[in-house]
Amino acid sequence: MQIVVLAEFAVASGGAEKVAVESARGLAEAGIDVTYIQAIDGPMDPLLDHARIRRITLGNTDIWARPAHRAAFSGLWDAGAATRLGAALDALPVRPDLIHLHQWTRSLSPSVFPILFARNLPVAVTAHDYFLACPNGVYYRFDRAEPCTLKPLSAPCIAAPCDGRTRLHKLVRVGRSMAQRATLKRRRLAVIHVCDASVARLGGLLQELDVTHYRVDNPVRVECQPPADPARGDAIAYVGRLTREKGADLVAEAAQAAGLPALFIGAGPLEDELRALPGVELVGWQAPEAVWTLLRRRARAIAAPSRWYETGPLTVYEALAHGIPVLASDRSGASDAVIDGVNGCSVSPDPDTLARAAALFRDDTRTARLGAAAHAGYWSCPMTLTKHADALIGVYERILAVPGTAVPSLRGAIRAS
Template identity: 65%
Template sequence: MHVVILAEFATASGGAEKVAVESARGLAEAGARVTYVQAVDGPVDPLLDHPRLHRVALSLPDVWSLPAWRGAVTGVWNAEAARRLSAALDALPAAVDCLHLHQWSRAFSPAVLPVLLARPAPLVLTLHDYFLACPNGVYYRFDRAEPCSLRPMSPACLAAPCDPKSRLHKAVRVGRAAALRVATGRAPLDVIHVCDASLARMGALLEGRPVRHHRIDNPVRVAPEAPAEPARGEAVAYVGRLTAEKGADLVAEAARRAGLPALFVGAGPLEDSLRAQGAEVIGWRAPSEVAALLRARARAVCAPSRWYETGPLTIYEALAQGIPAIASTRSGAAEKVRHGETGLVVEPEAGPLAEAFGALKDDALVARLGRAAHAAYCQAPPTLAAHAEALLGLYRRLADEYGIRHCGSEGGPERDGVVAAMR
C-alpha cells in the first residue's frame, strides 16, 4: 500500500505535525510505502528517515512569514501551493492508495483540497482542531475567554470579534473558511477524530455536509520502562505553547496559591508574565529530554485548556510514564484520565486547579495516582504500531470502495476503471 501523508512541516513543532510525522514512521514500519509531503522547508524529524519513507518538500512560504497583505491572500487561497502539489503528485513513481491530510492553514490553504479530491484515491483528513468548521480554528471566543457557542459562518459568527488578533484577521479567516467550503463543495469527506468529544462536537457543527466520521486515537510514543516515581518530584509541569486558551496562566496562578513550584516547558506570548509570577520557564526541549525532565521533577502534568482542545498529547504521555495528569473538563484528554484514580479532571479555573494542586502535596496520593496511571496505560497502550494498524485498516476499507486492488505492502495498486467517477 502506498500512502501520501501531507503536513505543513516535517518536525514536531505542534501536536498536528507530531502526529503526522509519527504516523508516517509507524506506517512505514508496518510495511506501507509512505510519501511525506511537507509544504514549508525547515528542520526534518529523524523519524522520517526510513527505507520505505520518501519525503517531498514543496518549499512554500509559511503565511506568517509573509507581508501582511500577501499572507492574507495566500492564506485564503494559495494557487501556487495547488500547482506545486499537483506536480509533485504527478511525479510520484507509484500510484497512490490513500491521501491523508493533517494541516492546511499555514501554507497549503484550501486551494489544495480540489487537487486532492480530484485524485483517483480516497482522501482522509485528521481533525486536530476545528478549522473544517470554525474560522479561527479553535471554536473559542478570545474576546470573552470562553468556548464559542455560535454556529460557524452564521451571521452571529461573522459579527463576533472573536479573533485573537483583530477584526481584520477575523475577516481573513472568514474568507479562508468560505474558500474551504467552496473547495470541498459537495464532495464526500472522510475525517478522523482523535477524541470522542471532537466526534460529537464536529458531528453537530458539520451537520448537513457530506462527511463520514471515523475515530482513531493519536499515537503515544513512549519507551516502555518502569513507571516514574512522581512523589519524588517537586513541581507541577506544563508542556506546550504558553497561551491563555491553553491555560498556561492558570497553572502559574494555581501553583502559587497551592505553594508548589510550576515548571513550564515551551514558549509563547505568556512567557514573560509567567516568569514574573515566579514560574520556571525553560523553553522547548527535545522529546527525550522532556520525558527525562518530567520523570525527574514532575509530581503531575497539567493541561487546563480553556478551549475545546482535542488533545493534548502531553496528558497521554504523562499517563504512559506513570505521572498523574490533571486535565481540563473541556479537553479531549480528559477522556483518558480516570478522575481520582489516574489523575484529576478539573474545571479550567484557578480556584479548582489550586485545590487540585494542594491535594498533590500528599506523597501517598501522588504515588497511587502514578502507579494506577501506568497500569491503565499498559492495559491498552495507544502505541505507534496500534495507531498504524488502525490507519491501514481505514485506508484499505476506503481503497476498496474506490476499486483499488492491493498488490502487497510495497507494490502499487491496480484499479478497476470506475475510480474516476467516484468524486
C-alpha cells in the same frame, strides 16, 4: 498500498506535525509505501528516513511570513501552492490509493482541495483542531477567554472579534472558511478524529458536508520503563506553549494556591507574566529526552487545563505512560484518558476548582497511588506506533471499500511483503 501523507512541515515541532511524521513512519514500518509531501521548506525529522518513505518538498512559505496584503490573498486561495501540489502528485511513479491530509492552513489554503479531488482519490483529514468548520481553528473566543458557542460562518460568528491575533486575520480566516466550505460541498471526505469529544463536537459542526467520521488515537512514542515516583517531586508541571487558551496562567494560580511550585517547560506570550509570579520556574523549550528526565524528577503532576476544546494533547498521554498523574481540563480530549481520582484529576478549568485539585497532590500517598495507576492503566493498552499504524490501515481499508462488496484485508498482504 500507496499512501500520500500531506503536511506543511516535516519536523515534530507541534502536535499535528508530530502525528503526521510519526504516522508516516509507522505506516512505513507496517509495509505501506508512503510519499510524505512537505509544503513549507525546512528540515526533515530523522523518522522520515526510511526505505518506504519518499519525501517531496513543495517549496512554499508560511502565509503569515509574507507582507500583509499578500498573506491575505494567499490565505484565501493560493493558486501557486495548488499548482505545485498537483504537479507533485502527477509526477509520482505510482498512483496513490489515498491522500491523508494533516495541515493546510499555514501555506496550502483551501485551493488544495479541488486539486486533491480532481485526481479522483479518496481524501482523509485528521482533525487536530476545528479548522474544517471554525475560522480561527480552535472554536474559542479569544476576546472572552472562553469556548465558542456560535454556528461557524453565521452572521454572529463573522462579526465576533474572536481571533487570537487581529481583525485582519479573522477576516482572512472567514474568507478561507467560506472558500473551503464551497470546495467541500458535494465531495466525500473522511475525517479522522483523535479523541471521542471531537467526534461529537466537530461532527455537529460539519452536518452540511458529506463526511464520514473515524476514530484513531494519536501515537505515543514512549519506551516502557519503571514508573516515575511523583511523590518525590516538588512541582506542578506544565509542558507546551505558554498561552491563556491552554491555561498556562491557571497552572501558576492553582499551584500557588496549593502551596506548590509551578514548573513550566516551553515558551509563549505569557512568559513575562508568569516569570513575575512567585513560585514559578521557567526553563524554556527542551529536547524531548531532557523534558522527561526533568519531569520524572520534579513533577508531582502534569497540568493541562485547556480553556479551549483541545483535541489530543500528547503530553497528557506521555505523562500517564511515565507514571505521572495528570491534572486535566474536562473540556479537552485528555478527558478520554484521565479518570478523576484514579490516574489524576479531570476538572473544570476555573481557578478555584483547579486550586482544590492541585492541593490534592500535596498528599504523598495519594500522589504515589495516582502515579502508579497512571502507569499501569496506560501500559495495559498502550498507544504505540504499531497500534496507531494498524488502526490507520483499518480506516484506509474501510475508506477504500466498495459498498456492497467484500473487501480483502490489505493488512495480511502488507505484512507478508
